[in-house]
Amino acid sequence: MSNSRISSKKELPKAYIASEVEDELYVRWEKSGAFAPHGTGEPYAIMMPPPNVTGILHIGHVLEQALMDTKIRFERMRGKRALLLPGTDHAAVATQARVEKDLIAAGHANPRKEFGRDKLLEIIRKYAEKNKSTMLSQIRMLGTSCDWSRLAYTLDEKRSAAVVTMFKKMYDDGFIYRGYRVVNWSVVGQSTCSDDELVHIERKATVYTFKYSKDFPIPIATTRPETKLGDTAVAVHPDDKRYKQYVGNTFTVDVGAAKPLLLKVIADKAVDPKFGTGAVGVTPAHSMIDFELQEKHGLELIPVIGKDGKMTAEAGTAYAGLIAVEAREKFVAWLKKEKLLIKEEEISQNVATSDRFGDVIEALPMRQWFVAVQKEIPGRGKTLKDLMREAGEKIEIQPERYKKLYYQWIDNLRDWCISRQVWWGHRIPVWYRETNSKFQIPNSNADLYIDSNPPENNGWVQDPDTLDTWFSSGLWTFSTLGWPEKTDDLKTFYPTAWMTMGYEILFFWMARMILMSEYALKEIPFKQVYIHGILRDSEGKKFSKSLRNTIDPLVLTKKYGTDALRLALLAGNTPGNDSSFNEERVQHYQHFVNKLWNISRYVLMQIPDFKIVLKAPKPSTIADGWVLQQWSKTLAYVTNKLERAEFSQAATMLYTFTWEDLADWYIEVAKIESRQIIQEKKAKDAILQYILPQLLKALHPFIPFASEAIWGSLSSGELLISEQWPVAGKVGDVKGHDTFEEIKKKTTAIRQMRSEMKIPQHQKIDVKTGLPFVQYKAVVESLTNSTMTITDDVMPVVEAVSTLTDSKRKELEVYIKSIESKLANKEFTKKAPKSVVDAEKKKLADARAKLGR
């Protein structure tokens, strides 16, 4: 009775059913306090890239969660004070755009007008809260071991306070300014967007070449004739002989705008004399480039298109109120009538569209808030761009090629427009003194007050705009640690250790985190960044709702287990590269998890009184020695790969060891040998009791649930999550160059020989007397042309004589000679770094060993 009770405690069910254990295990981990950083080890923090509340987690998030969690579990087990801090992002424009789209689809033609600010915000807030709670439960489901006590949200009270503090600091230092500049305007979204929020799409357009008037000497080419109603200059290259005579002159032309246009001919090197007519009609109000020319040359600025995408009064009575396309047709018709149109041709051109609202962006001059990136910081003599560049050198980016991209982005960076005309987000903490009941936001910056609340109860009006969502995301690495307060967390964990993100938000997010962190804390936000690729479907397409190819992670985890899903995503995924997701892989890794389960099950059946062995036991057979040696190598490799965040290689190695080395080889051989070797069963048991627990530890970062579930049957003590990372036991100096393949071949050969020689399966072989073993040994030696010895101390040694072909042998001999001559060269040994010389020596030794020397 008591026996069966004990055995039932240890016995595992026949198959691993993930869904039956996962939830319970997560709760146990959380209750144990393992998720919170503890101990006195080196601090190691990872800030979770906060998923947007625009939706719920998709398969791409699972990859990200798996990367972070694997890393943090590993570091935690190594004794670091590990913190993975969870959170979510309000995703200002994206969320509002999403909700508005739904509302419009539900019949509310103009949600902003219909509901008003407060009501619409409430609708968005509910939507966000719903997604947020779904996402948080998804994160739990994925096994992410994050510290929930530090949960953050970009729009919560603490993060909002950080935003206000940062805004104020930057304003006081002169980095945030309010300026009248040309910005990207989405007519559909009725909001600005930053340069990075544009998506360029290629489309056909017509280039019209025309003259402003019959006597105007310079022909102009344009794809947007309607904007020409607002031209204030014509720019040519300073060296262009055709037009040099006109530079400095001002022409008056009447093209039908409200007032005749005064066109100044200016010279600027930005103009390409070889392109088009070699002259540019400068429309400062509706082109970024032209706006820069305007600033440089002090030109006039005439807005002819308004926020509604329609022509303004400035465009003249003939055009005012028309949408741009209509105005274009009308203007071209007029040009034709006046015989000013020289030619029309079709070209393909890239136009900027809003990534959230989808419409073509208008460049409009507006009064907005900006972050100055080219201005020197008082006392530091550097611009924000400089800081970002310098920080780039201190941060390790994996893969390295993204660093180049980052620098390229900095070089092209213009002042960052941070104000948005949507309502969802951090409202700009700027107050204007109310002067009368018909108050309008003033153009001047006098009487501004910056804080989350006005200085007095009455008489102040807050700026209606909100901040670009990346402003708050940029603070993420430190706002989550309590900044601006000088918290212990900030002192302990900053700069954070590691961060992962997709390459598509490199500029949006990474760059801005670096900017904000360098500016506010004079520190890099993180030491290492791991850039992951995008997961695509089996046809190589992006997952998207419109393509209806999205996969619910929940369905996959229920079907195959979270561990299988995590492993499938990590194994075979390399940093920075996209990868295709296919379900077969998940299924395969489910099989793997089950295999591990059954290995453990078998081991427990063989060893009913299983006790964890900590010290590497003494091997007594070749198989023992081999498996110990192999495990030692595997563990060292895996540890190294995890340190360097090379997850795929670590996972693959563990996979191979578990399935091939341990299950297919060692345990299979053990089955045979256990029938032969009576007195060594204890030694074999000890090896399994040593390796299996270590293997579970090493696998835990990848497959936390299954490893923990099995661990529960091996040990009645601590949870696996809190165990120490194993250290490879000392193995004897192992000579020889057997690979797994070689050993496997030998084993197969032995099996064959045994059956040919009719050595009964159950014949007992006693190692100590050596008698039957001699036969065994002889068989191996004759088959593999090797000598086999078992040493007393630690490991058995198999000294394989290489079975090289003559041609290969010759090749190697030449190779050896080449290294020898290289080493004999004094120039080389003197000038080359020591590591290189040592490497050459090692190569030589290896090559010699291969030849059996």
Next chain:
RNA sequence: GGGAAUGUAGCUCAGUUGGUUAGAGCGUCACAUUGACAUUGAGAAGGUCAGAGGUUCGACUCCUCUCAUUCCCACCA
């Protein structure tokens, strides 16, 4: 226009210091089986490692060029 990545078995992908016979999963074909596991085991077929040239004793790996695919940045007004 500038830059980057990718091209390895039918499919999805590994392969970091250049070195023995280029790997895995899935798929295909045939074989085995009764107590860990059919979510199994042992095996086979399938590759001019995109192409050409170069460096080297030796190149999937390094260099150059070409082709194909994809992406990023800038933008022509």
